[in-house]
Amino acid sequence: MTTSHSLAAEGLTLGYGDRVVVESLDLVVPPGEITVIVGANACGKSTLLRSLSRLLTPREGRVVLDGKEVHRMPAKKLARTLGLLPQSPVAPEGITVLDLVGRGRHPHQGLFSRWNDKDDAAVAAALEATQTTDLADRAVDELSGGQRQRVWIAMALAQQTDLLLLDEPTTFLDVSHQIEVLDLLTDLNRTRGTTIVMVLHDLNLAARYADHLIALADGRLHASGTPAEVLTEDSVRTVFGLDSRIVEDPVSGRPLMLPIGRHHVRPEPTSSPNHMQGTSR
Template identity: 65%
Template sequence: MTETENSLRPARLSARDLTLAYEDRTVVDGLDVDIPDGAVTVIVGPNACGKSTLLRALGRLLKPARGSVLLDGTELARIPTRTIARSLGLLPQSPVAPEAITVADLVSRGRQPHQHWWQQWSDADERAVTEAMTRTDTAALAERSVDELSGGQRQRVWIAMALAQETDLLLLDEPTTYLDISHQVEVLDLCRRLNHERGRTVVAVLHDLNQAARYADHLIAMKSGRIVAQGAPSDIVTADLVRDVFGLESVVVPDPVTGSPLVVAGPPWSLTG
């Protein structure tokens, strides 16, 4: 176990004997998982392996068919929604904004769990929204309608709303979708800064294994609804794992910038003959 893994704090968010299904189709069956507190955890795996389904259950968007998700030792189902929303923020895949809502109004909705009937808006709310929009480079879009934005701009606005919620745990389902490579790096760097500077626990589903290995403290590799391996990327990302999980022949070498595992795919078909 690496020094990073040893430094991880006990889990506040976990699941026990978790079975998840859509109607009669079981996607995850009897899974146990602990999300290390104060760390960046990334879930990877092939399409339809259950990684986004697991994240939805961790964020209480999907009710378990069996088993439970626990927050600080209590089942999510037993915790009031507003209480959860003050501790746990979730950005799902392809969220839908109300028609004609402006960017500033959408980001401001992240503050709803912190408001009360006797105090609808505060200086703390204003600071949180302003900081979230600054961090996601969306401040210049404040008065524009979300409907008018590009896919990448909308994704950054949704991330800003999640940041404005100011939760200790932040769940992000494919947060780099629609983003060009520059903004992908900005978003993942932001996740690291939130973790290092604010102590936020971040859980993200990513498709790019190299980005996952570069940014994660704790990596969870899934296949067919089960966890194949988990731990520090330097401990678990190997050519054997890539072959087992993704069916891809590869070579794993140290990233020349970070030293994290870098997966290099086998030669393309035109170079194999």
């Protein structure tokens, strides 16, 4: 694996039908780091990820990988460098876990090449990393939502790309498995240098795991940088319309967002004559 691949968006405008979702966006994905995209619902996070992986053609601008437009690259060549786990993927009916994860090896299969020991090893490692080895012979449509999500992540890992894009990889997972998946992706980044870009809804998990944070607001880039630079009270108010307090996470030392709800503000202490100290009898 290498950390030298560069991925960037230049003047990117994206949309569906008559609706513009992302407008005039410029960004650079730092190579070899974990980038997390955050923002309110319908702000363009998933749309941006689809375009970075060339599933969505820009109306204006371009996505550039190592100096080449991704929409002009051969599909299989791109798939050997960049992998995508979309939101809510659908598996073929009746397919087993082993067969689905094995499909992650498709970009590495040439016209005349056959399945080999390297493919077996990649699939086994992906199953082990996601704790799905014991599910290998099960049909994917028989699994729980959390189990299916881990299987999809295993397929993405089996692809063994240098860049990995994930749209809400913690969907359907309980808190314990959310942390396991994010720890797994961090290990992949730290040990293999895999550049990771993912969309997360949980701001505090984003701040804890991101090296680089991107905040979108109304289809535009509001802020990008380290979690400490991006996750501020002003940014949370602008991006999410939410008042908050930002404190230091006692576990990670990263910023921790505490939302302020109308019914959860600690009242100021009040005094009354009935509670005065030293009241005479």
